Amino acid sequence: MSVDINGLIERTRNWDKAAIARLITLAEEGVEIPLNIQRRSHVIGITGPPGSGKSTLIYAMARKIPQDRRVAILTIDPSSPFTGGSFMGNRIRMQELTSKPNIYIRSMATRGIRGGLNYATIAAVNILEYAGADYIFIETVGAGQSDTDVKYVADTILVLVPPLSGDEIQALKSGLMEIGDIYVVSKSDNQASESTYRDLLAMVDMVREVKGDSWKPIVIKVSGLYGYGVDELLKLIDDRFRELVNNGKLNESLTNRRLLEMRLYAYDLLEKRFAKDKELENDVANGKLSPQEAARRLLGMELPRLDHVAVAVRDINNAAEKFRRLGLKVGDPIIVEEQGVKVVMVWLGNTRIELLEPLNQSSTVAKFLENRGEGIHHIALEVNDLDEFIKRVQGAGLTLTGKPSKGAEGIVTFIHPKSLNGVLLELVQRRISNE
Amino acid sequence: MPKPKVIIAKLGLDGHDRGAKVIARALAEAGFEVVYTGIRQTPSQVVETAIQEDAKLIGISILSGSHMELVGELMRIMRERGLNIPVLVGGIIPPEDREALLKMGVAGVYGPGTPLREIIEIVKKLVGVQQ
Numbered sequence: 001m002s003v004d005i006n007g008l009i010e011r012t013r014n015w016d017k018a019a020i021a022r023l024i025t026l027a028e029e030g031v032e033i034p035l036n037i038q039r040r041s042h043v044i045g046i047t048g049p050p051g052s053g054k055s056t057l058i059y060a061m062a063r064k065i066p067q068d069r070r071v072a073i074l075t076i077d078p079s080s081p082f083t084g085g086s087f088m089g090n091r092i093r094m095q096e097l098t099s100k101p102n103i104y105i106r107s108m109a110t111r112g113i114r115g116g117l118n119y120a121t122i123a124a125v126n127i128l129e130y131a132g133a134d135y136i137f138i139e140t141v142g143a144g145q146s147d148t149d150v151k152y153v154a155d156t157i158l159v160l161v162p163p164l165s166g167d168e169i170q171a172l173k174s175g176l177m178e179i180g181d182i183y184v185v186s187k188s189d190n191q192a193s194e195s196t197y198r199d200l201l202a203m204v205d206m207v208r209e210v211k212g213d214s215w216k217p218i219v220i221k222v223s224g225l226y227g228y229g230v231d232e233l234l235k236l237i238d239d240r241f242r243e244l245v246n247n248g249k250l251n252e253s254l255t256n257r258r259l260l261e262m263r264l265y266a267y268d269l270l271e272k273r274f275a276k277d278k279e280l281e282n283d284v285a286n287g288k289l290s291p292q293e294a295a296r297r298l299l300g301m302e303l304p305r306l307d308h309v310a311v312a313v314r315d316i317n318n319a320a321e322k323f324r325r326l327g328l329k330v331g332d333p334i335i336v337e338e339q340g341v342k343v344v345m346v347w348l349g350n351t352r353i354e355l356l357e358p359l360n361q362s363s364t365v366a367k368f369l370e371n372r373g374e375g376i377h378h379i380a381l382e383v384n385d386l387d388e389f390i391k392r393v394q395g396a397g398l399t400l401t402g403k404p405s406k407g408a409e410g411i412v413t414f415i416h417p418k419s420l421n422g423v424l425l426e427l428v429q430r431r432i433s434n435e
Numbered sequence: 436m437p438k439p440k441v442i443i444a445k446l447g448l449d450g451h452d453r454g455a456k457v458i459a460r461a462l463a464e465a466g467f468e469v470v471y472t473g474i475r476q477t478p479s480q481v482v483e484t485a486i487q488e489d490a491k492l493i494g495i496s497i498l499s500g501s502h503m504e505l506v507g508e509l510m511r512i513m514r515e516r517g518l519n520i521p522v523l524v525g526g527i528i529p530p531e532d533r534e535a536l537l538k539m540g541v542a543g544v545y546g547p548g549t550p551l552r553e554i555i556e557i558v559k560k561l562v563g564v565q566q
Contacts, residue, residue, distance in 0.1 A: 021488065080464070
């Protein structure tokens with residue numbers, strides 16, 4: 001089934017909720033949604049332990065935002081690590097907002113290993129910002145102190161701390177308690193909130209000096225249920241947004257979002273590959289592969305691997321142009337004096353083609369062209385441990401062209417083509433082979 | 436790996452939510468992403484929820500006796516909004532109303548005593564999940 005992604009993207013501009021919903025589903029399925037984002041939304045991360053009142057606070061804020069502002073709420077619930085399913089109940093506290101034209105609410109399951117944000121969350125933020133949301137609230141799972149990825153996508157972070165949730169030592173701990181822009185003592189409709197409020201105030205004063213941020217973290221008491229403090233909180237949020245627009249931080253933060261998106265997409269791809277590769281799983285289970293070897297294989301980093309194929313050419317610019325026309329990523333020519341060649345790299349996944357043109361008649365590549373004409377000059381393998389591999393070469397009765405020498409990327413040596421069916425095989429050990 | 440999302444909703448003035456919660460939890464354990472709306476939903480709220488969530492199925496629980504009116508309204512709004520996904524109804528439904536609900540376009544009606552396994556299989560079939 002082919003989907004008209006561009007058509008859907010176009011429709012989101014009119015705050016078409018069905019189109020937004022469909023695009024988010026596609027992102028959840030791992031589809032790349034191509035969007036050119038101009039910052040305009042205030043992305044607000046709401047975090048805090050389970051049951052601290054996150055959904056209720058979002059409801060209390062969103063209902064007070066004027067009808068002419070577009071509000072999006074992404075509420076994240078954990079997926080079961082056992083079945084992959086998820087019981088998502090955050091909407092219950094917000095259902096009254098469901099029919100409001102200016103509000104879009106989406107429940108998202110964490111899916112996957114990390115338990116915090118996933119790629120789809122970031123894609124959803126992009127889609128909603130593109131669709132013209134003025135506010136995007138992200139309600140995190142509330143996994144506690146590790147739930148901090150949200151700071152790379154949110155402009156403002158609200159950390160909810162319910163009363164009776166520990167003494168001042170808890171307030172001083174790292175992680176969640178470092179990321180807040182606004183600390184909200186939630187459920188502040190009882191006496192116990194006062195001491196939580198005081199502990200947080202003391203903590204914030206200590207943290208501020210270290211962070212060197214112009215924004216001073218604020219502590220506020222709110223009751224989402226009864227609406228106390230909600231107007232004040234919304235005003236703080238809007239003040240902060242103005243400050244972020246004025247000091248340019250809003251646009252800067254897009255870089256962080258893109259980097260996080262890259263990381264999370266990589267995790268997503270990895271998860272999918274892992275789920276698919278039953279053979280790998282079996283090999284680890286029955287001890288054929290070490291967990292480390294299996295992990296490297298999963299990432300395409302297993303050694304030995306094909307490092308590059310070198311092709312001797314007479315006119316490197318002409319050759320490079322042909323590969324460029326094939327739509328491949330072709331680098332600029334590099335002069336390597338020691339080898340007497342000009343080199344152009346053609347990048348392919350985790351390997352490459354190297355085009356070689358001799359700089360002068362004494363170069364080995366010049367001799368190669370003279371004797372054999374244009375064509376494949378050598379094949380290079382990256383190996384883990386060159387000394388160990390050389391022993392294997394000797395054991396197999398093959399000859400090397402010379403001693404290993406230092407090249408630009410590590411130590412290299414060659415197996416003589418006369419001993420290997422006419423193939424000149426380069427062996428490379430990179431400087432950091434276990435990276 | 437597409438994970439179909441389903442909505443479980445309590446329609447109308449009816450606070451008896453135990454059955455709906457059990458169904459929602461069972462579907463979650465069967466690998467679905469289940470959005471539970473809670474009680475006292477209007478038909479239009481349920482349709483809006485399904486659109487915003489891009490859901491593949493709606494499960495309605497009604498024990499109040501007003502299923503004919505509320506489900507009729509739900510189906511009407513779904514048509515109006517162009518939402519074409521299966522609707523299952525559970526709860527206390529007299530046998531004579533069952534046929535009428537199916538005629539309205541409801542995909543299935545399941546009363547008390549239906550084994551959870553059966554419901555999971557039906558939902559899987561309706562949203563096209565391969566075993």
